[in-house]
Amino acid sequence: MFMNHPMGANADSGIAHSSPDHVNPVLRDLAESTQTVVQFVDLVQKLAEASDLGQILDIVARSARKLHRAEAATIILRQGNEVLYAAQDACDDAAQPLWLGQRLPADECISGWVMGHATAVSIFDVDKDIRIPAERYKATWVRSMAMVPIRANPSLGAIGLYWSTPHHTTQEQLRLLQALADASTIAIGKCRIQDEMEILVQQRTRELETANRELRKDALLRRQMEAKIVHLSLTDELTSLNNRRGFLLRADQLFKLMHRVKTRAWLVYVDIDNLKKVNDECGHEAGDRLIRGAAKVLKESFRDSDVIGRIGGDEFVVFATGSSTPLTEIHDRLERNVMHFNSFSPGHPELSLSIGTIRCEPRASQTLEELIGLADAAMYVEKRAKRKPPGTEGPD
Numbered sequence: 001m002f003m004n005h006p007m008g009a010n011a012d013s014g015i016a017h018s019s020p021d022h023v024n025p026v027l028r029d030l031a032e033s034t035q036t037v038v039q040f041v042d043l044v045q046k047l048a049e050a051s052d053l054g055q056i057l058d059i060v061a062r063s064a065r066k067l068h069r070a071e072a073a074t075i076i077l078r079q080g081n082e083v084l085y086a087a088q089d090a091c092d093d094a095a096q097p098l099w100l101g102q103r104l105p106a107d108e109c110i111s112g113w114v115m116g117h118a119t120a121v122s123i124f125d126v127d128k129d130i131r132i133p134a135e136r137y138k139a140t141w142v143r144s145m146a147m148v149p150i151r152a153n154p155s156l157g158a159i160g161l162y163w164s165t166p167h168h169t170t171q172e173q174l175r176l177l178q179a180l181a182d183a184s185t186i187a188i189g190k191c192r193i194q195d196e197m198e199i200l201v202q203q204r205t206r207e208l209e210t211a212n213r214e215l216r217k218d219a220l221l222r223r224q225m226e227a228k229i230v231h232l233s234l235t236d237e238l239t240s241l242n243n244r245r246g247f248l249l250r251a252d253q254l255f256k257l258m259h260r261v262k263t264r265a266w267l268v269y270v271d272i273d274n275l276k277k278v279n280d281e282c283g284h285e286a287g288d289r290l291i292r293g294a295a296k297v298l299k300e301s302f303r304d305s306d307v308i309g310r311i312g313g314d315e316f317v318v319f320a321t322g323s324s325t326p327l328t329e330i331h332d333r334l335e336r337n338v339m340h341f342n343s344f345s346p347g348h349p350e351l352s353l354s355i356g357t358i359r360c361e362p363r364a365s366q367t368l369e370e371l372i373g374l375a376d377a378a379m380y381v382e383k384r385a386k387r388k389p390p391g392t393e394g395p396d
Helices: 025-049 053-068 110-117 134-138 171-234 244-261 275-282 284-301 327-343 368-387
Strands: 072-079 082-090 103-105 121-123 144-150 157-163 265-272 307-310 315-321 353-360
Touching (some): 025 053, 053 072, 053 082, 053 157, 053 171, 072 110, 082 110, 103 110, 110 121, 110 157, 157 171, 244 368, 265 327, 275 284, 284 307, 284 315, 327 353, 353 368
Antiparallel strands (some): 072 082, 072 157, 082 103, 121 144, 265 315, 265 353, 307 315
16 A cells, blocks of 8 residues: 555554565555554544644644654644644654744745645655745755645645655555545634634633723713712702701701610701891802801811701701700800901901700600701891890890
8 A cells, every 4th residue: 555665664554564475465455454544543533532733733743644654744734825834743764853833935835835726746756846945845855745735715734744765655645645634624623713712702801801891980980970969969069068958868867866876966057147238248259258157167166977067048057966065065166166267357247156056855756857947946036136236125
């Protein structure tokens, strides 16, 4: 079956032979054919089990060389307009590793021709074939070669066999080499698909991670915007205190807590005196200054845990839970802070506050709104008292 092998008929065959003079040629050919079938089946099994492209290429190169008793075998892969000598298997006598690892222009090498034409070639003398780049082969030991395409559309690559002495490759041997190439096509294609799928998965993963980062940014921005909207909906723009909605929301939470833990609280209702007169005589800028001053006085007079709100143009409410501070001390603290504010505001209308205070008991049945109404009424009692001339008695 195999002819003209420079290294002897027994090289790499794995078959023990007697002298040709004593062995029937038919039996010898049958034994070699059987060994070839066994090797080919073993190759197909190994290719089916291989999952790594490098492993597949090494298996194919080694099997191709041994099946055809060549001195070297290479696996060349197409990469665009170039070819890559991706794998090689050589016998110990091979002088050099040929072009392993090199990329060459596809139109300047025989492997590119084989891939482009999807045709097997058998070249007895490389020096006499016009498809062979003479300068490239002159520096090598190669004298004969055979090459078949690894079929696909277009070809995935090619398998090349090389001999250092003139070697005639039969059609049967080319068919066997082509069968080996066809078997490798499936394995290489499967591995490439796996690689492409892995690349695609990695790409999609990166895209999803990028999309997720953008979504997280959008979600964070949305939460920030929602928080800002909620803050604006609950906050008085001029004083940065709670507006009426914000005060009732937060004070109601403390009001429920007060009943649950059985503690007491103060509800303080505050009104700015003569604000309308200041707005009319000095302008709204002066009036706004008094409103901001009242807010500052209240922040300085109560704790951070107390709820303070501006619930009207000149009206403020404070809900202070768990406080055992006497009522007189609350009024004194407010009066001192008002005086302090006025002392740093020479030439401006003075701030004056009317205050109504209600003690909230945990066992009381009034609602928060009802208690606010009582504190409002207490504040008006003080405001009316301020308006009475000295020595006046009786109702307003």
